[in-house]
Amino acid sequence: MLYKEIEKALKNVIIIDNKNIVESGWVKKIDLLKNNEIRIYLSLSNPAMHIKNKLIKEINRSIKNQNILDTIRIKIEIKSETEIKPGIKNIIAVASGKGGVGKSTVATNIAVSLVKMGFYVGLLDADIYGPSIPLMFNIKEESVNLQQHKNGILNPITSYGVKIISIGFFSKYGQAIVWRGPMVTKVLRQFMYETNWGELDFLIVDLPPGTGDIHLSLLQEFSLFKLKGIVIVSTSQKIALSDVNRSVGMFRIQSIYVPILGIIENMSYVLSKKTKEKYYFFGKNGVKDFSKEMNLFFLGEIPMLQTIREYSDLGIPIVLENKEIRNLFINITKNIIKQIK
Ligand SMILES: Nc1ncnc2c1ncn2[C@@H]1O[C@H](COP(=O)(O)OP(=O)(O)OP(=O)(O)O)[C@@H](O)[C@H]1O
Incomplete structure (x- = not known):
């Protein structure tokens, strides 16, 4: 249930070409941990600092808009595809x-x-x-x-x-x-x-x-x-x-x-x-x-x-x-x- 809600929230984060970050394949994994923590792993070809910061802000905002429990801690990891x-x-x-x-x-x-x-x-x-x-x-x-x-x-x-x-x-x-x-x-x-x-x-x-x-x-x-x-x-x-x-x-x-x-x-x-x-x-x-x-x-x-x-x-x-x-x-x-x- 929570997973679905998180995914829905991520689908509301739109990037270039009107695609959302799930569709574009940027979201690699969503982990729900026992200690009320959600880990979201993203992979981008060009994770420039300002893009990273903007994404983190947008994701947090979108999850909040879904009225998912406030007590949940969100951790977002963004990796560069170039490292891969x-x-x-x-x-x-x-x-x-x-x-x-x-x-x-x-x-x-x-x-x-x-x-x-x-x-x-x-x-x-x-x-x-x-x-x-x-x-x-x-x-x-x-x-x-x-x-x-x-x-x-x-x-x-x-x-x-x-x-x-x-x-x-x-x-x-x-x-x-x-x-x-x-x-x-x-x-x-x-x-x-x-x-x-x-x-x-x-x-x-x-x-x-x-x-x-x-x-x-x-x-x-x-x-x-x-x-x-x-x-x-x-x-x-x-x-x-x-x-x-x-x-x-x-x-x-x-x-x-x-x-x-x-x-x-x-x-x-x-x-x-x-x-x-x-x-x-x-x-x-x-x-x-x-x-x-x-x-x-x-x-x-x-x-x-x-x-x-x-x-x-x-x-x-x-x-x-x-x-x-x-x-x-x-x-x-x-x-x-x-x-x-
Ligand atoms: N040393 C040379 N002797 C004779 N002809 C040359 C020589 N170097 C390049 N040319 C010729 O000059 C023309 C332009 O070369 P080239 O396309 O490599 O230039 P360019 O700087 O890459 O051009 P552009 O920036 O417009 O793409 C080509 O017809 C090429 O064969």
Whole structure:
């Protein structure tokens, strides 16, 4: 009887999407103890302090409204689902100030380099403005059949040894993703906590370019977990670096502080086939100088090569095809690992 009343009270606690906490599966157990104590166990994917406090208040209020004996003591335990999922050892986010500087190309090739080095790797494409990871891994729309387990857990798709989940899997080719911030955060949270990642040494997160709401909530979300730091990609162009400057400022805000593991200069030069001379299309040493000025570790440089663009369009990570570029990426990846330790 008492149990039913408690359950009814919990069903009156509504969370997002008009679902109550029982329906949403947050309530894991209700224990009625002999000493007039009720213990309620909840499990949440994102038990931020203010959410916890609000829930406890709401539950207490709802139980009181049921006119259940005042003498009853209520204890509410809220556990983080993240504590229950220990499979991911390191999370690294790849960021850029400006779009189009090669962030996804770099994220792709770092992920595949890590596989080549013998690690278990996942890649979470959080770039809602241009989810290009499916194209870069040649994952065709028709092959995306994200089987969901009964408990709502998503299975990632594996390509070139990397387990991938992308926001692009949820939109048709050519269709813009016009979700509002809270929707995006919700989906990304699901990618993080409710995806069958298994055991991973590294989860690479391809962030959207720039700075914004989504970045803030993502970083807060990931920092609850095992976010080891940020890798920034930029060209040496002034506009790109001024945007990176803003991003660095955001990562260094005290309330969301995330370590920056270093910066990579992409498309640093074009090599003349004939003369073997280097042409600094976006300017020479821009990223190197910036890294010194901002006290950032310079992780390495990648030239601008037609083959990088061509293989990327074919959906084949360049590190699998070109030995020189592979060596560059392996060195950059080793530098990133060193920065984590
Ligand atoms: N080093 C390079 N040499 C030649 N082409 C490159 C290089 N790096 C990236 N590209 C090409 O530049 C284009 C943009 O790259 P990419 O999609 O990785 O950028 P991005 O920063 O992730 O963009 P967005 O932020 O808009 O998603 C792609 O066509 C890619 O193949």
